[in-house]
Amino acid sequence: MSEILKLQKKIVPELTEILEKRYNILRYIYYNQPIGRRTLAGNLGIGERVIRTEINVLKKQELLEIQSIGMSVTEEGKMIIDKLQDFIHALRDLSSLENRLQEILMIKKVIVVPGTFDEDQLILKDVGKIASLCINSMIKDNNIIGITGGSTMAQIAEEMPENKSKKGVLVLPARGGLGKNLETQANNISAKIAKKLGGMYKLLHVPDSLEKEALETILKIPEIREIRELIKKIDILVLGLGRADEMARRRKLSEKTIEEIMNKGAVAEAFGHYFNRDGQKVWESSTVGLSLVDFQNVENVVCIACGKKKTEAIMSIASLKSNITLILDEGVAREITRLAN
Amino acid sequence: MSEILKLQKKIVPELTEILEKRYNILRYIYYNQPIGRRTLAGNLGIGERVIRTEINVLKKQELLEIQSIGMSVTEEGKMIIDKLQDFIHALRDLSSLENRLQEILMIKKVIVVPGTFDEDQLILKDVGKIASLCINSMIKDNNIIGITGGSTMAQIAEEMPENKSKKGVLVLPARGGLGKNLETQANNISAKIAKKLGGMYKLLHVPDSLEKEALETILKIPEIREIRELIKKIDILVLGLGRADEMARRRKLSEKTIEEIMNKGAVAEAFGHYFNRDGQKVWESSTVGLSLVDFQNVENVVCIACGKKKTEAIMSIASLKSNITLILDEGVAREITRLAN
């Protein structure tokens, strides 16, 4: 942590608290604007009057403006929010936490996003933003980017900035359709990201898990075969991590199968594979998407995970491969270090 | 000012106030330790109870310790004080003030010390410390350092750190004896500084101002002649600035002479010469010390000045020569920019 921060925390120890309080308020307004005072207070679990006091300060500093429709963040306020995130990163010494996690999980890079998802669901947006920037910085001309599904991934697509500087980018769904929600389908997310990157995309029009026979039939379709070949050439794989139990249910596996998988110690699911704590594959759903071998061969893997319930899944997947960039929230990050001790 | 500081001042505007309050308290204790709560409150003009609240914070942070004899600053506290001074320098954007002064006065370098001498006499100690560090960094082997008198200079000698790394350093008084106070005599100060630097020193055993005949007689004394020759070879001249009126009185000039000098518009005194606002010499006391020509030839001149009453004197002396390093307190620095507008 920088000298200057230590100095400040020493002489004005209450600084951290005030700063984080105001940051949270400002951020919440930003993500929900326009929003009223009462709603804000209720959602943040802070007294209405406290909000009012802080609002007055922020208004005076011209970080937010008040209209009859509700409060919203000014342009200056938006900039401040971005900078504050980095500042809080430093204030909480998250760089040290990142380094510790890199050692514990033995992976290339860890990015910890300030905040605890379990306490504040908005953290998902922050994680999405950070992840989208991270991915963006990795992309080179003619790269093939593999995308999985899930709410975290959907958020990444949402927050991904428009950047059409790279040529010939191809975005591929790395898994088929799963669950009911359109917004969180790999297909949908791939298309969204491709548009923002000014790239191409392909769709994988199949359910994620299939019976063996159905899989064989489907693999005879030329379009599907083409995508399958392309998936093997993925340069950057963006992977939302899942819990084994949740994903098994979402896949509509039979209760018997689920019990079987769980009995084998499955904690994590990724691209249709189920892994135990030690990163050993204990079950595999027959899928048209990425195989374990394909996964091992991908050069850049970005794993994104939010929430303490993903703790074990993260630890499992991280042991599969060292060339992983892991992006996660502070809450689950601390939980991992706690378990590692 | 650094990005991070702007950010903080924007989101926690009350930071500055709290920080400066605690800095002042800590600093006052440091310079007067051990000191009691009541005395402290009285001298700082803060309520006794306020002091108590702040003391509790500082104690909790282990920046000061409390004994039955009074409060004193811990080792950590001392370090914090030093760092805080730089921090406040940044917080108040004094670098910009320094640059502005360099332009206004057209001199090489300006160092502004945080605080207003007229409100807080302890600033003299800070100025002394900064000046002593500045001088220290200028010294090279075999340098001859010229020293004048005054309370500011005395403080520099006091705060000068022991540093015997340079060889063959010679410290010379650049003026004779003046006034009653032993502590502020150029002779005394020179000796003190020489000891701290592990160098040699010479003494100038003559009154600072003399009648012409007396001067001629004295100049025949070999020891005096020797020093006079050495003075012409001064590498670093450390100059405390004086007001014309004050110095004239301290020199015990006749009321008639004083009136004459003042009528000519004298505002500044330095090494026995009196200057008007434009830096023109209007009167000269016959002295064995530095001449105006000698002064112009010195390579490094460090001017030190404290207090708003020195405003005009500073502006006058600065116009004499561009190769000056000026060290002054924030109060008089701002006064100069105010006058320049």
Next chain:
DNA sequence: ATATGCGGGACTAAATATGACCCTGATGTA
């Protein structure tokens, strides 16, 4: 028309900060 959610005002209760004074003990001085 009306229900909802908005900011702002106002009043009370609680918490905190402040001021004022006393007490006891350590220390230095007569």
Next chain:
DNA sequence: TACATCAGGGTCATATTTAGTCCCGCATAT
């Protein structure tokens, strides 16, 4: 040795700030 002085700590009434709560008028959407 006695005493004056100055130290920190305790205490308590009071001033000020902060927080909780409710109401009002207004804009907006239904």
